Amino acid sequence: MQNYVNWFRTAAPYINAHKGKTVVLAFGGDVVEDERFAAIVHDIAILSTLGLKLVLVHGTGNAMDATLPEATQEAGAARGRRAVSTQDLERITGHAGLLRARIEALLSMGIANSPMHGARIRVCSGNFVIAQPLGVHAGTDFGHAGRVRRIDRDGISAELVSGNIVLLSPLGYSTTGEIFYLGHDEVAVAAATSLGADKLVFLEESLLTDAAGNVQRDLPLRLAQTLAAEQPSAVLDAAIDACQGGVERCYVLDYRRDGALLCELYTRDGIGTMVNRDSYESIRVAGIEDVGGIMELIAPLERDGTLVRRSRERLELEIDCFSVVERDGAIIACAALYADTPNRSGELACVATDPGYRRSGRANRLLEHIEARARDGGVERLFVLTTRTAHWFVERGFRPAELGELPEKRRELYNYQRNSKVFIKNI
Secondary structure (H helix, E strand, O other): OOOHHHHHHHHHHHHHHHHHOOEEEEEOOOHHOOOHHHHHHEEEEEEEHOOOEEEEEOOHHHHHHHOOOOOOOOOOOOOOOOOHHHHHHHHHHHHHHHHHHHHHHHOOOOOOOOEEEEEOOOOOOOOEEEEEOEEEEEEEEEEEEEEEEEEEEHHHHHHHHHEEEEEEEEEEOOOOOOOOEEEEHHHHHHHHHHHHHHHHHHEOOOEEEEOOEEEEEEEEHHHHHHHHHOOOOHHHHHHHHHOOOOOOEEEEEEOOOOOOOHHHHOOOOOOOEEEHHHHHHEEEEEOOHHHHHHHHHHHHHOOOOOOOOOHHHHHHEEEEEHEEEEEOOOEEEEEEEEEEHOOEEEEEEEEEHHHHOOOHHHHHHHHHHHHHHHHHHOOOOEEEEEOOOOHHHHHOEEEOOOOOHOOHHHOOEEEEEEEOOEEEOOO
């Protein structure tokens, strides 16, 4: 029971953070036809009931694509696409209709074997994707193969506001009444960028790896672009396109892992590959070259008494304890971790964020980084001494504590004139 309570307390902040956010979820037809898809749909239903605005984009599957002509290697819009004849389109639309019906049927079940069994989840499909033909490339007429021209953003947004899940097929409709076969990844990227989605999630057979086969967990955009150049990947290309189009984060999950969606969205570390749009912003351990930037950042807080004054010499000696948020070469946030390994504890200190970047979530991400760094070093609890930001720490899981709960060495250094309050968090 305690494990359940601990899990619920850990998940609650993420449940709250994702409420009302728009998430586009893309998966191929092979995923729909897999026996594990019913469990995935149950998780999708849970996400909907927890307040996420969901847009689902399904494909037709590798078996269907294999019946089409060889993919072209031409550059431009036709790269990697296959020509689609009228007969091909008839088979594709029929198969897409069956997959769509399966998804809608499973979502109509609600959440089986749970207190929410029978919950009414509405699914809306329609002509939300406007397409145009690929045309002729290098002498090849691609027929009914098309590309996204635009997304009916207002129509989809209206359905999401009404609490409906929107389901998009890999089919688009032209203003002349024609049907075109599209790549479901392209539809997902177009929908995510048009809607300004908070997240775009791809369900695949495996996570992204480098040339050596090492799983990539966190890929800033620049690193993702380098990896894509070295090791071409359709899903990685799609994630890069989405990030460049304004989507903050894209994820690639292994759909075969039970509960992958829930684990990725409602746990601290997740279990998939994340491509992050802010390639020019990173959180990292500080180096000696960061001393000047840190001093400039904390100087105003030292002057008004929020932080204890630190000399340049002290900063240089303690620089390995600091972590920073760097944005385009500038230090915009910092925090220090002073580990007390024998006592499995650590002090969080010198937490500061540039005024222009406050209330943006960066301090939260920096705290998560510090906590991860602390756990890696064997620290089991963090303590902080503060005079003016008590509520901020309490809101992030720290509890008020007595001076006697601090390690002995830290108690001996306590400054009674500052009269700082003590807070502790088990990590």
